[in-house]
Structure formats: C-alpha cells, structure tokens
Amino acid sequence: MREGPRRFEDHPLRGAVLHEIHARPFLMMEAPRIVLSFAFMTDAAQSAAARGSLAALCARNGLPQPAADARHHVVDLAGGTLRWESHAEFTTYSWDVRGSAGALPADTPFGEAFEPPGPLMVAVRLDLVSDDRPVADILASYDPGSLAVSEVAGGRGVIASDFREDGDGYTRLLVIDRGFEPQEAGPVVQRLLELETYRTLALLGLPEAQRLQPEIRRIETQLVANTARFRSSEGFEANRRLLDDLTALAGELEAGAAESAFRFGASRAYSEITHLRLNAMSERPTPGYSSFTAYLARRMAPAMRTCQTVESRQQDLSRKLARAAALLRARVDVELSQQNRALLDSMNRRARLQLRLQQTVEGLSVAAISYYIVGLIGYLAKGSPVVGFELDPTHVTAFAVIPVALFVWFLVRRIRSRHDDGHGD
Incomplete structure (x- = not known):
C-alpha cells in the first residue's frame, strides 16, 4: 500500500490550486533586453479564439501547445520568449528578446500575420539597459513634464517613464541595470509591465x-x-x-x-x-x-x-x-x-335601503296573500249549503282575517330566516 498523501484521493481542484502559485514565474533577464507587451480587451469567445490562434502558431513552429483550458502559456519564439495570458476581460501578450535600445528587431511575433483577439488597450515597449551615465543624460529624450524616475532593488536599478507614446504607438518604459542580482531584473520588469497594464485598465x-x-x-x-x-x-x-x-x-x-x-x-x-x-x-x-x-x-x-x-x-x-x-x-x-x-359606506347605505324595501315588500306581500286566502275562505263559506249546513260568509270572512294574516306573516318570516341562514353559511 502507498504511503503518504499519494494514497489519498485528491480534491478535483487540488492540482489547479497547487499549480496556480507557479503559473506566472518571473523570467531570468539580463541587460540588454527589449520587451514588447500588449493587452487586448476580450470577451470569453475572443479569449478562446486567441488560445486557438496561439495553439495553431505553436503547432506551425513545432512548439508545445497550450491546454484547452489554459490561461497562460510560455514558449520560445522568434529568438525570444513569448508569454500569453488570458484574464477576465483582457488578454495579454509579451515578448522579450535580447537587444539594445533603438530600433525594434525586424522579426517579431506581432507582424502582419498576427491577428489581434480584440481592441488594443495597452502597448508597451520596455528597454532593460546597462548604463552608467547620469540619469539626466540617459533620459534626455523623455518628456520632462511627465517624467517619473525611481530607484529599485536597493538602488541597484532605476526605472523611468514619461507614460507617453512614441512614434510607433508604444508607451516607453526604461529599466537601468546598476548592478542587479541575477534574479532581480526579471521581477522588476514583470511588475513594471503589470503596473502599466493595470493602471491603464483602472482608468477605464x-x-x-x-x-x-x-x-x-x-x-x-x-x-x-x-x-x-x-x-x-x-x-x-x-x-x-x-x-x-x-x-x-x-x-x-x-x-x-x-x-x-x-x-x-x-x-x-x-x-x-x-x-x-x-x-x-x-x-x-x-x-x-x-x-x-x-x-x-x-x-x-x-x-x-x-x-x-x-x-x-x-x-x-x-x-x-x-x-x-x-x-x-x-x-x-x-x-x-x-x-x-x-365605497363600503355607500354599499351599506344601499343595503339598508334594500332591507327597508324588502320589509315594505314583505308587509305588502303579507297583506296581499292574506287577502287572497281570506277571499278563498269567503268563497268556501258561500258554498257551505252544498254540504248540508249554511254559514254566513260575512262572519266567516271577518273572523278569518286575523288568523290568516298572522299565519301568513309567520310563514313569510320563517322563509326569510331560512334564506338568511343559507347566506350566512
């Protein structure tokens, strides 16, 4: 049985997390060096297309191709080192080659065959030089009104820029080697390129x-x-x-x-x-x-x-x-x-009016029904001789009015109370 962590099941993201810290290592650099860096604004589709174009370029030159989900890739190309990185809303290319300050090399990866993945946002040229002359003499061609100069690495290097575009459209950055240690120039160059990229994007x-x-x-x-x-x-x-x-x-x-x-x-x-x-x-x-x-x-x-x-x-x-x-x-x-x-008050008033009208109608209906029933009783009294005894229709009708009226009134109230109970249910 395997010993140590190899015998355990890895989390699906463990490899990605472990490799992330090594994703963008500093390159070893020494003067003289020229670095070209570009940042293009890209969406997800454009970023994927840029990865595909880079893979095709690597395939044509027999170089290792980026993985399908890679967000960074580094290859040796055109005598220098090409670095590609994909970010959330932009894609960067940087290429560094040995050369002194002056004209750019004739053969770069960004020639006519290069297809930009999106609109250009950042274009930087950085020169890493070794020069012992006074800073003022080295920076004579820069705009003094926009010039920024600082010492880095404990004074073993000087960085400078006027943050203006040159005739080729590049923002010029200068790093002067005044005694860099072997691993100091690369981090300074990379941080300076990232500084220019992120300060430009911040201003969007x-x-x-x-x-x-x-x-x-x-x-x-x-x-x-x-x-x-x-x-x-x-x-x-x-x-x-x-x-x-x-x-x-x-x-x-x-x-x-x-x-x-x-x-x-x-x-x-x-x-x-x-x-x-x-x-x-x-x-x-x-x-x-x-x-x-x-x-x-x-x-x-x-x-x-x-x-x-x-x-x-x-x-x-x-x-x-x-x-x-x-x-x-x-x-x-x-x-x-x-x-x-x-509106409810108005409805209540109408309901009360309807109740009064209903009560009035009930009174009239009691009187009408009683009148018809009493009339029927009167007709029965008139026909009493037919059955062998004779009744006075006038007296029978008179005595029947009150009982009939009470009976009809009671019957109407009973019917109404049943309707009210039904509505309440």
Whole structure:
C-alpha cells in the first residue's frame, strides 16, 4: 500500500490550486533586453479564439501547445520568449528578446500575420539597459513634464517613464541595470509591465463616470422637482402620477447603476493591484524627479475619486428615491383606503335601503296573500249549503282575517330566516 498523501484521493481542484502559485514565474533577464507587451480587451469567445490562434502558431513552429483550458502559456519564439495570458476581460501578450535600445528587431511575433483577439488597450515597449551615465543624460529624450524616475532593488536599478507614446504607438518604459542580482531584473520588469497594464485598465472607469454624471444630475434635479410636487399634490390621481414619475426615475437610475457596477468594481480592483505592484518594487525617489508612486497618485487618484463619487451618488440617490416613493406610496394607500371606505359606506347605505324595501315588500306581500286566502275562505263559506249546513260568509270572512294574516306573516318570516341562514353559511 502507498504511503503518504499519494494514497489519498485528491480534491478535483487540488492540482489547479497547487499549480496556480507557479503559473506566472518571473523570467531570468539580463541587460540588454527589449520587451514588447500588449493587452487586448476580450470577451470569453475572443479569449478562446486567441488560445486557438496561439495553439495553431505553436503547432506551425513545432512548439508545445497550450491546454484547452489554459490561461497562460510560455514558449520560445522568434529568438525570444513569448508569454500569453488570458484574464477576465483582457488578454495579454509579451515578448522579450535580447537587444539594445533603438530600433525594434525586424522579426517579431506581432507582424502582419498576427491577428489581434480584440481592441488594443495597452502597448508597451520596455528597454532593460546597462548604463552608467547620469540619469539626466540617459533620459534626455523623455518628456520632462511627465517624467517619473525611481530607484529599485536597493538602488541597484532605476526605472523611468514619461507614460507617453512614441512614434510607433508604444508607451516607453526604461529599466537601468546598476548592478542587479541575477534574479532581480526579471521581477522588476514583470511588475513594471503589470503596473502599466493595470493602471491603464483602472482608468477605464473614468469615461463611464463622466458619461453618467449628466444623467445623475438630471435625475437629482427631477427628484427635487418631484419632491416639491409631493408637498403640494392632492388627490389620488395626482399622487399616483407622481408615484409613476418617481418609479420611472428609479428605473433609469438602477439601469445606469447596473451598467456601471462591473466597470467601477473592476477599476477599484485594478487600482488596488497597481498599488500592490508599486509597493512590491520598494521604490525610492530619485532626487530631482517625481517617483512612480507620487506621479501615479497625482494622476490616478482624481480619476478614482471621480468613479467613487459617481458610485456614491448613485447609491445615495437610489436611497432618496426609495424613501420618496415609500412615502408617496403610503399616501396613495391611505387615499385608496379612504376611497374603499367611502365605497363600503355607500354599499351599506344601499343595503339598508334594500332591507327597508324588502320589509315594505314583505308587509305588502303579507297583506296581499292574506287577502287572497281570506277571499278563498269567503268563497268556501258561500258554498257551505252544498254540504248540508249554511254559514254566513260575512262572519266567516271577518273572523278569518286575523288568523290568516298572522299565519301568513309567520310563514313569510320563517322563509326569510331560512334564506338568511343559507347566506350566512
């Protein structure tokens, strides 16, 4: 029998969880090195298509193909290393090759034959160089108004960028090797690429917030106007129309909130990852330059606050609309109950009138039936000589009126009481 954990049955997800920690290992790098990195916005179908295209590329070049459910894959291609990763809403490609700063290699995986899986969001060129010149001389071609420079790895490296596109459409990042240890350059390069990717994706929430601001302002203005109408509106129909208006505003607000919820949540997550990557690099400011942390905080913080403010306004406005609608609904319910009460009172009055009419009809019916029965008795008295004795019809009729009337009255009451009992059941 096997000893140790091998003899136990594995959880279906144990392998995936164990391998996840090794999914994105840092690459060993040394200067000079050029890294090209792209991020494309993709949905599930586009991500699957990108995996299929990568598998076909690997097959044509005799390289290992990604698994059917793989979310990352690394192969040696075109003299460098190609890394592919699939994320929730974007797909990234990065390719690093040995080369010095200057013109790009002629043969890259992203030539005419490359099919982008979706719209391009991030395009980065990172140069890892070894240069002992002063930082100011190395960065002479960068925009000084947008330049961020920091020391990393205890001063054994310098990172710099002006976050602007060059003539080829790449955002330029620079890593200067000032004595990196063998395993230090790779983590710095990877974290810097991820920093640029996630800070760009974090800012996607800003256009959404700017789009929603006029709509939220319009709903706030209409809420104020409807609140004024609420104080002066009277009558069931007026309050019902006002309630319909408030419900329509709430529907519009909730639709906008539902559309933006994912985008704002993703921006928060990307912003947090950006800060985590900055903290992991343990940067130190370079005298005379803004650090990456300070630069990104100054540029990203207002955008993130705008997203947070719009989201807070949505939530606050939703609560206000809900309270106003609840108050108005209570007023409508009260007015509706008053109408129902008036209707019931009217029905009660009609029932009483019907009862009186019924009692009147009963009295008339007793009199009519008694009249006919007494008449029959009178006719019988007139025919008494036929049976051998003679009765005075006048006296018989007179004596029969009261008993007949009482009998008929009793019979009518008995019939009515049985009907009443039947209705009660």
